[in-house]
Amino acid sequence: MPSTAATWRSRPLALRETDLYSPIKAFLEGQGYEVKGEVGAADIVACRGDEDPVIVELKTGFSLSLFHQAIARQPLTDSVYVAVPQGSGRPFLKSLKNNKSLCRRLGLGLITVRLKDGLVTVHLDPAPYRPRKSKLKRDRLLREFAKRVGDPNDGGATRQGLMTAYRQDALRCLAVLRDNGPTKGSKVAAASGVKKATRIMADNHYGWFDRVETGIYDLSPKGKVAVEAYSAELNAL
Secondary structure, X not given: OOXXXXXXXXXXXXXXXXXXXXXXXHHHHHOOOEEEEEEOOEEEEEEOOOOOOEXXXXXXXXXXXXXXXXXXXXXXXXXXXXXXXXXXXXXXXXXXXXXXXXXXXXXXXXXEEEOOOOEEEEEEOOOXXXXXXXXXXXXXXXXXXXXXXXXOOOOOOOOOOOOOHHHHHHXXXXXXXXXXXXXXXXXXXXXXXXXXXXXXXXXXOOOOEEEXXXXXXXXXXXXXXXXXXXXXXXXXX
């Protein structure tokens, strides 16, 4: 089914699945389909010649139930669409983008209907999906896995404050300064085993370090607080 748009007669805004039916029926009939509603378990079935039928599942908004229904229709035909009313504003556009991506991965098509005038827009046609692998992201993931000491984070924890390999390296630098006071960057690197110690302290991502002289670093007030806050992690490292 081509990704185009069509209009239907103006009607008042209403959040009912049945309000999506007439505009979509007219749109499909304009493509040469014979269209019938509520055939078996399907909301809309459209047939054209010897082609596989088109099935459209209707909902008043994106939901898990909508995708469950659409997936259940895929054994019947490759041409399965989900249809929802068209919303407005950034929240809807973000939802549309995310659900379009989900539909692409599920091999589903995506339709919206503008209820105020029945404008039908096909955003995505069904097609087989094969995720494009990213060697760069895969290698970054495996590097982080290999560099991280132990298993300091519970799966499902929020992103803020997670113990990453970078944070562990910064803590190693923190421990050297805790034990030795102001220290040259190269000596911190040697004592901590962190090759990029000088760069980490210079970037000062966590605010833990102060450069007291050229190439020499000490704990900042925030770093002294971190020594207490991360005492268990420092001992483990």
